[in-house]
Amino acid sequence: MFELFIAMVKEEWRVHSTMFGSLSFALFPILIFWIAFMGSFLLPLMRKSLPSGELSLVLHANYLMLGFMVGAFGLLGSEVMNRRFGQASLLSYSARSLPLSERFIFANFVIKDTLYYFVLWVLPLALGFLLASPFISVPLTLPLLLSLTLTLSFLFGLCAVFFLSSIYSRSKPALAAILGILVIAAGTLAFLTGKNPAMFFPPLMLFNAFSWLNLILSLVAIVLLFSVSIWIFSPETSGTTKYYADMLTPVTRKLSFFPTPPLAAKDLIDMYRSGGMIGQTLFSFVIPLVVIWFFLSLLNGYLPSNGVLLEFALVTGVIASTMYTWLTMFDTFGAYSCLPVSVRTLIKSKIASFSVLQLIPAVFVAIVATLSGQVMYLIPAVVICLSVSFYCLGVTIWLTGLSPSVLVYNVKVMMTYLILIGIVLISLSAVAFASPFTSLGAVILFVPAVFFARLGFAKWEAAEQPGF
Amino acid sequence: MTTSVISATGLMKVYGDLTAVNRVNLTVEKGALFGLLGPNGSGKSTMIKMLTGQIRPTAGTATVLGLEVQQNPIGVRERVGIIPEQETPPSFLTATEYLQFVGAIRKIPDIRERAAWWFDFLDFKDKKDVLCKDLSRGTRQKLMFAQAFIHTPALALIDEPLINFDPIMQHVVKDYLTNYIKAGNTIFLSTHILEVAEEICSDFAILHKGNILHTGKVADLTAEHRHLDDFFLDLVQGNRNV
Numbered sequence: 001m002f003e004l005f006i007a008m009v010k011e012e013w014r015v016h017s018t019m020f021g022s023l024s025f026a027l028f029p030i031l032i033f034w035i036a037f038m039g040s041f042l043l044p045l046m047r048k049s050l051p052s053g054e055l056s057l058v059l060h061a062n063y064l065m066l067g068f069m070v071g072a073f074g075l076l077g078s079e080v081m082n083r084r085f086g087q088a089s090l091l092s093y094s095a096r097s098l099p100l101s102e103r104f105i106f107a108n109f110v111i112k113d114t115l116y117y118f119v120l121w122v123l124p125l126a127l128g129f130l131l132a133s134p135f136i137s138v139p140l141t142l143p144l145l146l147s148l149t150l151t152l153s154f155l156f157g158l159c160a161v162f163f164l165s166s167i168y169s170r171s172k173p174a175l176a177a178i179l180g181i182l183v184i185a186a187g188t189l190a191f192l193t194g195k196n197p198a199m200f201f202p203p204l205m206l207f208n209a210f211s212w213l214n215l216i217l218s219l220v221a222i223v224l225l226f227s228v229s230i231w232i233f234s235p236e237t238s239g240t241t242k243y244y245a246d247m248l249t250p251v252t253r254k255l256s257f258f259p260t261p262p263l264a265a266k267d268l269i270d271m272y273r274s275g276g277m278i279g280q281t282l283f284s285f286v287i288p289l290v291v292i293w294f295f296l297s298l299l300n301g302y303l304p305s306n307g308v309l310l311e312f313a314l315v316t317g318v319i320a321s322t323m324y325t326w327l328t329m330f331d332t333f334g335a336y337s338c339l340p341v342s343v344r345t346l347i348k349s350k351i352a353s354f355s356v357l358q359l360i361p362a363v364f365v366a367i368v369a370t371l372s373g374q375v376m377y378l379i380p381a382v383v384i385c386l387s388v389s390f391y392c393l394g395v396t397i398w399l400t401g402l403s404p405s406v407l408v409y410n411v412k413v414m415m416t417y418l419i420l421i422g423i424v425l426i427s428l429s430a431v432a433f434a435s436p437f438t439s440l441g442a443v444i445l446f447v448p449a450v451f452f453a454r455l456g457f458a459k460w461e462a463a464e465q466p467g468f
Numbered sequence: 469m470t471t472s473v474i475s476a477t478g479l480m481k482v483y484g485d486l487t488a489v490n491r492v493n494l495t496v497e498k499g500a501l502f503g504l505l506g507p508n509g510s511g512k513s514t515m516i517k518m519l520t521g522q523i524r525p526t527a528g529t530a531t532v533l534g535l536e537v538q539q540n541p542i543g544v545r546e547r548v549g550i551i552p553e554q555e556t557p558p559s560f561l562t563a564t565e566y567l568q569f570v571g572a573i574r575k576i577p578d579i580r581e582r583a584a585w586w587f588d589f590l591d592f593k594d595k596k597d598v599l600c601k602d603l604s605r606g607t608r609q610k611l612m613f614a615q616a617f618i619h620t621p622a623l624a625l626i627d628e629p630l631i632n633f634d635p636i637m638q639h640v641v642k643d644y645l646t647n648y649i650k651a652g653n654t655i656f657l658s659t660h661i662l663e664v665a666e667e668i669c670s671d672f673a674i675l676h677k678g679n680i681l682h683t684g685k686v687a688d689l690t691a692e693h694r695h696l697d698d699f700f701l702d703l704v705q706g707n708r709n710v
Contacts (some may be wrong), residue, residue, distance in 0.1 A: 004620060009526055063674075080506040101554075151696060169705065241598055241602065242598070242599070242602070243562075243597040244562050244565075244598075244599060246562070246564055246565055246568065246597075247565065247568055248561060248565035248568050249565075250567055253570075260573075261572070262568075262569050262572035262573055263573075266558060266561065266569060269560055269561060270558070270559075270560045270561075273560040274559075274560055335556055335557075335558055336615065337517075337520075337522045337550070337552055338520075338545070338549075338550035338551070338552050338612075338615065339545060339573050340542045340543075340573065341542075341543040341544050341545075341573060341576070342575065428523070442543070446488070461541075464523055464524065
C-alpha cells in the first residue's frame with residue numbers, strides 16, 4: 001500500500017515540474033533557504049522596530065495559509081489541472097478504480113502533502129535560519145522549534161480546509177454555524193484576555209512558550225480535525241443536478257464597452273461560479289493587506305507622516321496585480337483552440353477584466369487613506385497603487401503569459417520579476433517619501449506597463465500554448 | 469473540375485526526439501468526407517492541429533480553404549469547424565452559455581435558434597442549463613460537436629467525433645455527416661474506428677508513425693472486394709514488421 005503514497009509524491013513533483021520546469025522548481029527550496037539565511041541577519045535590526053512576537057505571528061499565519069491553499073488545491077485540483085493540461089487526472093481521483101477505500105486514499109493524500117511541503121517550504125526555511133543562528137546570537141533550539149511549529153501550522157491549515165469542506169459537503173447551515181461559533185469564540189477570547197486571539201493559535205502558543213502541554217494541544221487539535229474530516233468524509237456526490245439560468249447573455253450585454261465582451265463575461269462568470277470572487281478577495285487581498293498595514297503602522301515613528309500610507313499603496317499595488325491570477329486560474333488558451341481567438345486577444349481581454357477588478361484596490365486604498373486621517377493624500381495613494389499594479393501586470397504578462405502561477409516556483413522568472421519590480425518600488429518609495437504629490441508622476445509607469453505587455457503579446461503569440 | 473480545400477506540402481512536426489508527423493503531402497478535395505486513419509499515436513491529432521493553426525509545423529506548409537495556415541491561423545479557424553482531441557468546454561459555463569459564447573465569438577446572429585436546434589437534434593435539451601464540468605463525457609462530446617457545426621462551416625476538421633457516443637447517437641451523427649457532405653461541404657475526419665470510416669468516408673489516408681502509408685478512395689477498395697480494416701491491418705502490420 002506504500003506504492004500509492006510514492007506514486008502521489010511523484011505525481012506532485014511532476015505537476016510542479018511540468019508547470020514550472022524541473023530545474024527551476026528544484027531550485028525553489030534553495031531560494032527559500034537563501035532568503036531565510038540572509039533574512040536571519042536582518043532579525044537583530046528588525047527587533048528594534050518590530051516586536052518579535054508579531055514576526056512569528058506572521059510567519060505562522062503564512063504557513064497556515066499555505067496549508068489552506070494546498071488543501072484547497074487538493075479539492076479543486078482536478079478542475080484546475082483540467083484547465084491547465086487538458087484532461088488531467090490526479091491519483092486521488094483515479095485511484096478509485098483500484099481496490100482502495102476513499103478514506104485510505106484521503107489519508108495518503110494528507111500524509112504526502114505534509115511531507116512534500118515540509119521538504120519544499122519548511123525545511124529550507126528552518127535550515128537557513130539554523131545555519132545563520134550562530135551569527136545572530138539565536139539559540140540553536142529556536143530554528144528546530146520553528147520547523148516543528150511551522151509544520152504544525154501548515155498541517156492545521158490543511159486539515160482545517162478538509163474539515164470545513166467535509167462539513168460543507170454534508171450541511172451548509174452546519175458550516176455557517178461552525179464559522180459563527182469560531183468568530184464568537186475569538187471575540188470572547190479577545191474580550192476576556194485583552195490579547196490578539198491569533199496568539200491562541202496552538203502552534204504559535206507552542207513556539208512562544210514550548211511545553212509538552214502545548215505540543216499535545218497542537219497535535220490533538222490537528223488529529224481531531226483530521227479524524228472528523230475522515231469520519232464525515234462522503235465520497236458520494238448528492239446525485240442532484242444543478243441548473244443555472246443564462247448569465248452570459250446579460251453580462252455580455254452589460255460589458256458591451258469591452259473590446260471582447262463575451263471573453264470578459266466568461267471571466268466574471270468563471271470567478272463567480274467557482275466561488276473565487278469573495279474567497280480570493282478576502283484571502284488573497286484583504287487579509288494580507290490588513291496584516292501588512294498593521295506592520296507598516298509599526299514603522300510610523302521611522303517614516304515621514306505620509307510614508308506609511310504611500311508605502312502601503314505601493315504594496316497594495318503589487319498585491320492587486322496578482323488579481324491577474326484570479327482571471328487565469330481556470331483558463332488556458334487550449335480552451336479556445338477551436339475558436340478564432342488569438343493569444344493576443346485573450347490576454348487583452350484579461351487586461352480589460354483586470355482593469356475592472358482594480359476598483360477593489362482603488363476603493364480599499366481610498367478607505368485606508370480616509371480612515372487613517374490622511375485624506376489629503378488619497379489621490380497620490382490611489383495613483384501609486386494603480387500605477388504599480390498595472391506595471392506589475394505588464395511585467396507578469398511578459399514573463400508568464402497566461403500562466404502567472406509560474407512566478408511562484410520558477411526561480412529564474414521570479415528573480416527577473418523581483419528585480420524589475422524592486423527597482424520601481426525602491427525608486428517610487430524614495431520619491432513618495434520626499435514629496436507625496438510628486439509621486440503622482442507614477443502614472444508614467446503605464447508606459448513600461450504597455451511596453452512589457454506588448455512584448456508579452458509577441459512572446460506568447462509565438463509560443464505554443466499548453467493544452468493544445 | 470475538383471477544387472482542393474486542404475493542401476499540405478512537406479508538413480512536419482517534431483517534438484524533441486519524436487517526429488510526430490513526417491513530411492506529409494496531402495490533398496483533400498471539396499465535397500469529400502476524408503478519413504485520416506491511423507493507430508493511436510500515429511500523428512492524426514497533430515495533423516489536425518497543424519491544419520487548423522493550433523500548433524506550428526516544424527517544416528512544410530498547409531493551405532486550408534485558400535488560406536495559408538501559418539500566415540492566417542485565425543482566418544482559418546473563423547471559416548472551419550473544429551472538434552478537438554479532448555472535449556474541453558469551459559467548466560463554469562452551462563451548455564447553453566457555451567454555445568452562446570461560441571456564437572458571440574463567431575458573430576452568429578441567430579445563435580439562440582441554432583443552439584435550440586442542436587439541443588433537440590443531439591437530444592440533450594435536458595442538460596442545456598447544467599455546467600459543462602458536470603456533464604458526462606458523452607454530453608460534452610455532443611456539445612463540442614454542436615459548436616463545431618453551429619456556424620455551418622464549409623469545412624469541418626473533426627477528431628474522433630464518435631468516440632464517446634452510444635450506438636443510437638453514432639447513427640444520428642453519421643447520418644448528419646453524410647448529409648452535410650451532400651449539401652456541398654467537406655469533412656476531414658480523424659479516427660481509428662475503421663468500420664465508421666468505411667461506412668461514411670469517400671476518401672482516406674493511412675497515417676502510421678507520422679508517415680502517410682497510403683491515400684485512396686473507399687470506393688476503389690470496395691470495387692476490389694476488399695475491406696478497409698483488412699487493408700489497414702495489412703498495411704500497418706506490414707509496415708510494423710518492416
